[in-house]
Amino acid sequence: MRKLFLAEMEAVGDELVEMATLVNRAMKQARVALEAQDAGLAETVVAQDARIDYLQNALDERTIELLLLQNPVATDLRVLVAALRVSSSMERMGDLARHIAALVRLRHPASVIPEQSRSEVQELAELVVRVGEHLQRLMTGYNLAEGREIVKVNHDIDILHSQIMTKIAESAWDLTATQAQDLTLLVMRLERFGDHAVSISRKIAYLVTGEWEPPVIA
Amino acid sequence: MRKLFLAEMEAVGDELVEMATLVNRAMKQARVALEAQDAGLAETVVAQDARIDYLQNALDERTIELLLLQNPVATDLRVLVAALRVSSSMERMGDLARHIAALVRLRHPASVIPEQSRSEVQELAELVVRVGEHLQRLMTGYNLAEGREIVKVNHDIDILHSQIMTKIAESAWDLTATQAQDLTLLVMRLERFGDHAVSISRKIAYLVTGEWEPPVIA
Numbered sequence: 001m002r003k004l005f006l007a008e009m010e011a012v013g014d015e016l017v018e019m020a021t022l023v024n025r026a027m028k029q030a031r032v033a034l035e036a037q038d039a040g041l042a043e044t045v046v047a048q049d050a051r052i053d054y055l056q057n058a059l060d061e062r063t064i065e066l067l068l069l070q071n072p073v074a075t076d077l078r079v080l081v082a083a084l085r086v087s088s089s090m091e092r093m094g095d096l097a098r099h100i101a102a103l104v105r106l107r108h109p110a111s112v113i114p115e116q117s118r119s120e121v122q123e124l125a126e127l128v129v130r131v132g133e134h135l136q137r138l139m140t141g142y143n144l145a146e147g148r149e150i151v152k153v154n155h156d157i158d159i160l161h162s163q164i165m166t167k168i169a170e171s172a173w174d175l176t177a178t179q180a181q182d183l184t185l186l187v188m189r190l191e192r193f194g195d196h197a198v199s200i201s202r203k204i205a206y207l208v209t210g211e212w213e214p215p216v217i218a
Numbered sequence: 219m220r221k222l223f224l225a226e227m228e229a230v231g232d233e234l235v236e237m238a239t240l241v242n243r244a245m246k247q248a249r250v251a252l253e254a255q256d257a258g259l260a261e262t263v264v265a266q267d268a269r270i271d272y273l274q275n276a277l278d279e280r281t282i283e284l285l286l287l288q289n290p291v292a293t294d295l296r297v298l299v300a301a302l303r304v305s306s307s308m309e310r311m312g313d314l315a316r317h318i319a320a321l322v323r324l325r326h327p328a329s330v331i332p333e334q335s336r337s338e339v340q341e342l343a344e345l346v347v348r349v350g351e352h353l354q355r356l357m358t359g360y361n362l363a364e365g366r367e368i369v370k371v372n373h374d375i376d377i378l379h380s381q382i383m384t385k386i387a388e389s390a391w392d393l394t395a396t397q398a399q400d401l402t403l404l405v406m407r408l409e410r411f412g413d414h415a416v417s418i419s420r421k422i423a424y425l426v427t428g429e430w431e432p433p434v435i436a
Contacts, residue, residue: 168399
């Protein structure tokens with residue numbers, strides 16, 4: 001019985017890996033669609049998000065089955081509850097990529113990125129894509145160094161996000177109202193993607209080390 | 219043993235009620251702070267959010283304890299897993315109220331609401347506060363009529379949100395870039411508050427009726 005349980009726990013882990021892989025791909029594709037005004041690719045990102053949502057529900061069901069059929073020990077339970085929390089965050093990250101892609105589709109053939117802001121926004125998107133890569137690797141091997149990288153990259157994301165927000169607010173780029181609105185939402189979504197990844201890193205670190213680093217409230 | 223378990227399940231329910239009550243209060247206070255430029259009240263909302271975060275963690279721990287000490291039946295498990303999901307949504311709703319309050323504090327003594335947009339924004343905030351009221355009542359008595367009200371009010375929120383976004387984008391109010399940015403984020407947060415409440419309503423309806431109405435993907 002215990003052996004079966006371990007196999008099921010592994011299946012939960014596999015689903016989290018698949019979610020992380022899809023979330024990483026979604027943000028990578030959303031970035032390409034964003035920078036190349038590729039409405040077709042944007043459509044793909046939007047369509048693929050249903051699979052991420054499906055996986056989250058499947059993980060809920062599998063967790064319930066596991067709890068029903070077995071009598072898991074304390075460590076396993078913590079893993080299951082953490083898995084539920086992590087899958088929530090990843091589902092939300094998928095939504096963020098989808099929202100960015102939907103905006104690209106909506107504005108096509110115009111670009112969501114105003115020319116004046118292009119270098120900053122591209123840098124921000126590149127950092128966010130790096131977070132997605134680290135997240136996928138973190139979920140694959142539970143190497144906490146990946147989580148520490150996420151925290152580090154997210155720090156740079158926060159700084160750049162705040163610089164871009166200031167430039168929008170101070171009319172440094174002379175944007176139209178639509179551009180200011182789109183850009184505000186775009187960079188907010190990129191920034192939130194990083195925050196969710198940090199929150200996942202904390203949960204994984206807690207599971208692996210048993211030590212909790214309390215979240216910092218902004 | 220079964221009696222003790224039921225008492226513990228009730229405690230989980232009590233924590234969810236407390237969270238819903240705090241979230242409702244947070245959004246009500248954030249709205250007053252927003253409309254009256256009350257930096258002190260905004261500060262209170264920001265400070266009180268820590269209690270909501272604490273309750274979410276406490277609920278995680280209590281759920282783990284329940285699962286460890288008992289061997290819950292299927293229905294109880296679904297309730298526990300749903301409780302984890304619902305508490306996630308409520309924690310996020312608390313964050314949204316906190317972010318609105320933090321913006322009020324940041325811009326004080328200036329108003330986050332541009333005068334030209336005041337009537338629309340006040341109407342939106344009023345709808346969102348109504349969602350918070352229905353949520354608190356839903357979590358107190360599990361009366362699904364409250365959940366249906368949430369879905370209905372949220373529909374009006376979506377329409378009004380989209381009208382306001384269009385007016386910002388079309389420069390109908392002649393806003394400064396800072397105003398456009400603040401207003402975009404403000405109404406997005408109000409709108410998200412409604413979405414989370416709808417998602418909670420769906421989970422509660424599923425628990426009570428056993429029937430799942432699949433979420434609509436935008």
